[in-house]
């Protein structure tokens with residue numbers, strides 16, 4: 202295992218914070234050492250500072266991609282924090298179906314990891330509208346900084362263990378057997394989600410239209426307070442009036458600083 206000096210770790214975490222917003226606290230040093238050990242050794246380097254220098258000078262950008270894939274935490278699962286999905290189904294969707302005259306519903310899963318969150322939304326939407334979905338554009342934009350998880354998400358293949366939590370009727374309607382241990386989402390559901398790479402730290406997001414609903418869950422937990430506040434301000438600007446922001450249950454917004462109105466735990470609204 203590589204040994205990391207305090208100075209090396211400080212420089213490294215400063216780089217990560219500036220570029221990706223992720224706050225690597227000193228207690229994460231051994232985690233970082235564990236995750237980067239192999240990539241540093243395989244590049245025949247001896248220290249974190251040498252590796253950081255390599256990442257910063259690599260013009261292809263590939264070294265930074267590898268680094269990000271190593272340090273991000275991508276844990277997710279279908280129906281995670283299920284009360285949010287039920288609220289989305291029972292309150293948000295009926296409101297949107299009633300009020301969006303153009304039938305162009307815009308939903309953004311802003312740190313989608315391997316796709317379970319946006320695909321859960323796609324299945325809920327399909328079930329809600331049923332045959333009435335014709336005429337609606339309900340495509341979901343799903344973004345993440347990690348190309349590794351986006352590749353997994355695009356394939357739409359999940360172990361049967363991962364989908365066990367879903368209602369049997371969903372498993373029958375929205376999945377097909379892929380092999381003995383896994384299932385693949387139907388083309389119809391896969392086509393409902395557009396995956397793109399996007400860094401939430403980018404100063405400007407490339408969207409022409411605002412969103413009716415933004416899911417930005419379990420990612421801000423890695424950002425410090427100031428970074429979180431800036432991001433939430435940007436999300437607010439990108440939310441339609443009457444639209445919603447969902448954040449993780451272990452996350453919080455500075456309620457006196459944000460313009461979003463609190464609705465219920467983890468759910469906020471732009472009035």
Ligand SMILES: C[S@@+](CC[C@H](N)C(=O)[O-])C[C@H]1O[C@@H](n2cnc3c(N)ncnc32)[C@H](O)[C@@H]1O
Pocket residue numbers: 221222223273274275276277278281311312313314315318344345346347350399400401402417418419420423449
């Ligand atoms: C723990 S997962 C959350 C997945 C899902 N939203 C959920 O709640 O289950 C956090 C995701 O945030 C992504 N992420 C971390 N920093 C990011 C950044 N600066 N921009 C975009 N995505 C980022 C990671 O790659 C990871 O896939």
